[in-house]
Amino acid sequence: MVQEEIMRRGPWTEEEDVQLLFYVKLFGDRRWDFLAKVSGLKRTGKSCRLRWVNYLNPDLKHGKMTxxxxxxxxxxxxxxxxxxxxxxxxxxxxxxxxxxxxxxxxxxxxxxxxxxxxxxxxxxxxxxxxxxxxxxxxxxxxxxxxxxxxxxxxxxxxxxxxxxxxxxxxxxxxxxxxxxxxxxxxxxxxxxxxxILPLWDYSLDSLWKDFDWNNFR
DNA sequence: AAGACCTCCAACCGCGGAACG
DNA sequence: ACGTTCCGCGGTTGGAGGTCT
Incomplete structure (x- = not known):
């Protein structure tokens, strides 16, 4: 299909992360195909879900296992x-x-x-x-x-x-x-x-901090 | 210094099952 | 009951960074 050809793959950029965070916040972490479409991200729903589940979800710990x-x-x-x-x-x-x-x-x-x-x-x-x-x-x-x-x-x-x-x-x-x-x-x-990995904390923290949800309400 | 090798982990793939029309 | 869509799972891969020789 033509649509599949333009789908992005591979590592996520910070802009994509921010975009996904915004739309997850807006619509919830369900209906990933829908989210992928409305967000304008050239990613599959599957890819979006994976990124959220494994990386962006704020409930996640990162760093070494205790x-x-x-x-x-x-x-x-x-x-x-x-x-x-x-x-x-x-x-x-x-x-x-x-x-x-x-x-x-x-x-x-x-x-x-x-x-x-x-x-x-x-x-x-x-x-x-x-x-x-x-x-x-x-x-x-x-x-x-x-x-x-x-x-x-x-x-x-x-x-x-x-x-x-x-x-x-x-x-x-x-x-x-x-x-x-x-x-x-x-x-x-x-x-x-x-x-705990300071580098990761820094980048995601800053991502969450810098992203002012109130501006989008 | 540099190339080979190793480790780690993010991301992808394929599949099965649930949900829905 | 059946087909389609979506979600979640387990397995695998590829590449970045680290270590060794």
């Missing part, structure tokens, strides 16, 4: 697997995208560490036919922490079962892992808490 949030993510992921939006709902101010990205980057690291360990002492996985690559995939992909699932433990194709979730990873092990991680971070002189 240890508490990390724990929650681990705990909830062990319960629900890759149900990112569901996990996000339990962690105020964080989006599914953010959590998903966090999980992929941090858990990949963990998986690699795990891999190193197991290659040093291969005895534990002697009966398994799973390759290292498969191990890594299982660890941070759909199965959550299946890698560490004890052989013979009941397996379920879908972990989605509200309160009666399957347990694949003991919380003790999770805490231990986190403590180790935090120790390492402290040794490397990296502050864990309170490192």
């Amino acid at each position: 240890p508490q949030e990390e724990r929650l993510v681990l705990e909830l992921h062990s319960k629900w697997g890759n149900r990112w939006s569901r996990i996000a709902r339990k962690i105020p101010g964080r989006t599914d995208n953010e959590i998903k990205n966090y999980w992929r980057t941090h858990m990949r690291k963990k998986a690699q560490e795990q891999r190193k360990k197991s290659s040093v002492s291969p005895s534990s996985s002697s009966s398994s036919s799973i390759t290292h690559e498969e191990n890594e995939r299982n660890f941070y992909d759909t199965g959550g922490l299946k890698l560490l699932q004890v052989e013979g433990e009941k397996k379920s194709s879908d972990q989605e079962q509200d309160g009666k979730s399957m347990k694949v990873y003991s919380m003790d092990e999770i805490w231990k892992d986190i403590e180790l991680l935090e120790e390492n971070e402290e040794k490397m002189n990296k502050p864990i808490m309170g490192s």
Whole structure:
């Protein structure tokens, strides 16, 4: 279609952000196709929604995950697997995208560490036919922490079962892992808490501040 | 100094399901 | 009941910036 050809894609500009903020404020964060049209933004409704949900929404926190949030993510992921939006709902101010990205980057690291360990002492996985690559995939992909699932433990194709979730990873092990991680971070002189990104805060704050809603009423 | 490699995250895509006419 | 539209989800990609060699 001709209309699709002129649709903008890629990174959002500040002007587009301001424009979207204005129209969301005006019409609410629903009916994204409509919003996209009336705003004059050459973006799809989908793109507008994504920008709002993942970035512009003032309820969002930005910056590094706190240890508490990390724990929650681990705990909830062990319960629900890759149900990112569901996990996000339990962690105020964080989006599914953010959590998903966090999980992929941090858990990949963990998986690699795990891999190193197991290659040093291969005895534990002697009966398994799973390759290292498969191990890594299982660890941070759909199965959550299946890698560490004890052989013979009941397996379920879908972990989605509200309160009666399957347990694949003991919380003790999770805490231990986190403590180790935090120790390492402290040794490397990296502050864990309170490192909110000033740059982002500045830009969005200024965006919200500079934008005087009253002028548009 | 510079090129290669890695990490992180914003944004996109495809799909399924809900809502609506 | 059916088709269409819209929304939300999970997976994936691309690029910017950082780190390593």
